[in-house]
Amino acid sequence: MEKYYITFRSVTTAQRGERCLRRGGVECRILRTPRWMEERGCGYCLRLRPGELHKSLELLKGEGIAYSKIYLQDGVGGVTLWTP
């Protein structure tokens, strides 16, 4: 199953993002960002179910919550940087 990862520099921003998405009806989970996704060291990310990325980005934009990057994990384990 496809999954999206939205990465954040700060755990606090990731938490704000989590609150924002949940308020908007998007189910998500906050996680430590996989090491290879985080070029600056460590960070936090939100993992989304497929089909909810665009709504999520709108919600984050609406509250001015800045993210770092988005990654797409395909059904067979490959991961690519995703650009809106």
Next chain:
Amino acid sequence: MTYLDHGATSFPKPPQVHRAVAQAMRQCANPGRGGYPAAMAAAEALFRCREGAQRLFRCPAEQVVLTENCTQGLNMAIRTLVHPGDPVVISGFEHNAVTRPLYALGAKCHVAGRRLFDHGDTLQAFETALKAGVRAAVFTHVSNVFGYVLPVSELAALCRQYGVPFIMDAAQSAGSVPIDFEALGADFIAMPGHKGLLGPQGTGLLLCGRLPRPLCYGGTGTDSLNREMPDYLPERAEPGTRNVPGAAGLAAGLEYLYRVGVQTVGKRERTQAKLCGEGLKKLGFRVFSGEHQSGVVSFLPDMDCQEAAERLAGRGIAVRAGLHCAPLAHETAGTLETGTVRVSFGYNASDAQTQTLLRAASQLR
């Protein structure tokens, strides 16, 4: 005990604060480091504290830095804005938490406003200093000795008008007087968590309108490859493990205040301070009171102020006497030689407390 030393720390704390601290001790590991449930519970506790501050002070959660106390926040703010030798304007009612860091930096302090409870004097003196040119302004919201509530909205507007960054010391106002971070446009507002905000000792908040210069450097759990501190908040100002039980307790205190209302708490405190001041005057003491006064009232007994406080303590009343770490405020009021006895009401202020104090004070002869 009749506790009237809320200016030092609020006591006792509401029961929900005790419960939140105990729960955090049981459930929380290290915040912002791991991704397992106990680590995330710790991160959640910190975030709830920031959210509580966001709701009460209109400051974005990322810009709420968790400190050990108000003093630490003031030091960080002052070291961000002030450089050695800089001219700085401060009020005549500042605490040592402001004057000592400035002295240590070698700042040239211009003291503005020397008249208690006089907004006109305070504003005029600040405008004169701002016009003359200063690098920064630092002012307390409420004098910790006399309860004088400074005209901070107008002071903030003056600072903005003259393009001077400013720091507000909210040590005695947070939780008792409404504070709107966004409307003030402050560069920094520092406050303790353990006074009017009803949190545990060892907690504080620094609301940041700009990136602070870190006081301390170390791990933040993010941005680990960077040899410098992160250039974003709150991590930049929060190296090392935070006080999670403290933040959980502070979040419960903030929640309590949001529910009861800062206006309600402040009114309760001011009402008792006024009654207390009037009663002390009737007893023949010199009382420092006036318009624009919070829930703090100072008086001069007919004996050494420490002895008076000791006698009151013997009757089960907790007040603070002396210079209250604010010699500048005493110099301004002309009480540097004597000090004062300070009565400071809190969220649980009541007629019974005031009457108990006045009965005991009547024996101070």
